[in-house]
Amino acid sequence: MGINISLESTVIPGVYMRLSRYFLPVLRDVPKDAEIASHRLMLRAGMVRQQASGLYSWLPLGYKVLMKVQKIIEEEQNRSGAIQLLMPTIQSADLWRESGRYDAYGKEMLRIQDRHERDFLFGPTNEEMITDIFRSYVKSYKDLPLNLYHIQWKFRDEVRPRFGTMRSREFLMKDAYSFDLSKEEAVKAYERMFVAYLRTYARMGLTAIPMRADTGPIGGDLSHEFIVLADTGESAVFCDKRLLGKPIPPQDTDFRGDLNPIFEDWTSHYAATEDMVDMSEFEASVSEENRVSARGIEVGHIFYFGTKYSEPMKATVTGPDGKEITVHMGSYGIGPTRLVPAIIEAFHDDDGIVWPVSVAPFEAVLINLKAGDDACDTACDALYAELNAAGLDILYDDRDQGAGAKFTTADLIGIPYQIIIGPRGLKAGEAEIKHRKTGERETLPIGEAVARLKGLIEPQRKTDI
RNA sequence: CGGAGUAUAGCGCAGCCUGGUAGCGCACCUGCUUCGGGAGCAGGGGGUCGAGUGUUCGAAUCACUCUACUCCGACCA
Structure with a gap:
């Protein structure tokens, strides 16, 4: 699937990141079919291309953002103790017959046959497969707790795909699955994911609120959705x-320790989606000035569902007393291909996207205002090398175009900082830095530009919040 | 799945009502001049008008069928 290429391998300074040699098909006109801001901007910024209803190609700029989002998810999953693996997109129908979901799942599941007319399906989720892996290898209580996750394409044949990659049929999902000896232990696993999720969204600059949620077809009795507030959100939400x-x-945070106080702290305040909200409870438990009624985008969903799959699929381990124990499971999903538009919904203005540094496709764009001019080219080439050497992720706009076009492109694709070199400032030995978010501009000696940018960018990478 | 709509160059659109050599802006190519907020001038390339059938001397245009896509509602990371 090509999603496992490391981020580093896509960033080879000085070769591919000259805009004149890059692949960035920005659109001047707004495609008429795109209704919401994130979809419009993803198309205009050349991030994605629709291939059919609910199916998208990720173009270089979009893919780069997607990779950064995934990297943050992976880091926080790993930190919490989850272990990454990779399962196939295509699954055998037999597994799903074991759990009883082959018939229950309905038309959303894309069913296919191979040349021998054996039944397969394009996985909409992986509870069955991970349970199969678990039961094949894990036999002792000593191997628990265990949490396995992967990031893989899913397919759900949505009745009505919409909003670009926000709700596509094929989408990437990070899905983690926990295995524990008891409900009490499983709830601890749930709390670990809960905390990991809070950190994951925060690192992307998002405010995501955990809300009590319906467990839906996955089943179970404990579930939270993580919701980013946005006017274009698909569901109404009510919270403190x-x-x-x-x-x-x-x-x-010690993920081996007791996370229950954090969990209790977050869940003690009222928060629920429209499916779960009890208005009288909402009004009783939240004072009027603290009531928030808004719309939100679901960017994650976690479930504890006990033995729903382990029971029919016979996922058991031997306990200390030699008796078989049916494991308690939970599953935990985040959609990277949904997070990207969700982030854009949260961070854009009239001119385009305004990426948080931690997920920006590039941290800064070096704008050569007069490509072809010897002085400008020389200064920019040198600065570009220095910026790369300083470990900054830089796009170099060396195109032979007018200044306006370059500013417009830089604003549209939302790079957090623009470092501008033109003949005017160059005569005075000066560069200019524009902050995309605030519009603020600062002029400084070229020699200080690298250090200044580094100072601005590094604290915002949020690698260590 | 119910309701509504759209389909003409890469993107955005006009032309259709009232049938007669397929157009505009942007983008693209060539040249010159430009170069601090999507530059100007000149020249140029690109279309089986979503598909099929029918009516007609003649269909982008009229009729019928199909397909794709979008929007509004019920369901989902």
Whole structure:
């Protein structure tokens, strides 16, 4: 699937990231079919291309963002103790017959046959397959707890795909699955994921609120959705204002320790989606000035579902007393291909996207205002080399185009900082830095530009919140 | 799955009502001049008008069928 190429391999300074040699098909006109801001901007910024209803190609700029989003997810999953693997997209129908979901799942599941007319399906989720892997190898209580995850393409044949990659039929999902000896232990696993999710969204600059949720077809009795507030959100949500801006569990949080106080702290405030909300409870438990009624985008969903799959699929381990124990499971999903538009919904203005540094396709764009001019080219080439050497992720706009076009492109694709070199400033030995988010501009000696940019960018990478 | 709509160059659109040599803007190519907020001038290339059938001397245009896509509602990372 090509998603496992490391981020580093896509960033080879000085070769591919000259815009004149890059592949960035920005659109001037707004495609008429795109209704919401993130979809419009993803098309205009040349991030994705629709191939059919609910199916998208990720073009270089979009793919680069997607990779950064995935990297953050992986880091936080790993930190919490989850272990990454990779399962196939195509699954055998027999597995799903074991759990009883082959018939239950309905038309959303894409069913296919191979040349021998054996039944297969394009996986919409992986509970069955991971349970099969688990039961094949794990036999002892000593091997628990265990949490396995992967990031893989899923396919759900949605009745009505819409909003670009926000709700596509094929989508990437990080799905983690926990295995524990008891409900109490499983709830601890649930709490670990809960905290990992809080950190994951925060690192992307998002405020995501965990809300009690319906367990739906996956089944079970404990479930939270993580919701980013946005006017274009698909569901109405109701929560306590005090959840907004709540401090995120820090990097040194001990995932082997007791996370229940954090969980209790976050879940003690009322928060529910429209499916689950009880208005009288909402009004009773939240004072009027703290009531938030808004719309939100679901960017994650976690479930504890006990033995729903382990029971029919016979996923058991031997306990200390020699007796068989049916394991308790949970599953935990985040959609990277949905997070990208969700981030754009949260961060854009009239001119385009305004990426948070941590997920920006490039951290800064070096704009050569007069490509072809010896002085400008020389200064920019040197600066570009220095910026790369400083470890910054830089796009170099060396195109032979007018200044306006370059500014417009830089604003549209939302690079956090623009470092501008033109003949005018060059005579004075000066560069200009524009902050995309605020519009603020600062002029400084060229020699100080690298250090200044580094100083601006590094604290915002949020690698260590 | 119910309701509504759209389909003409890469993108955005006009032309259709009232049938008669397929157009505009942007993008693209060539040349010159430009170069601090999507540059100007000149020249040029690109279309079986979503598909099929029918009516007609003649169909982008009229009729019928199909397909794809979008939007609104019920379901989902």
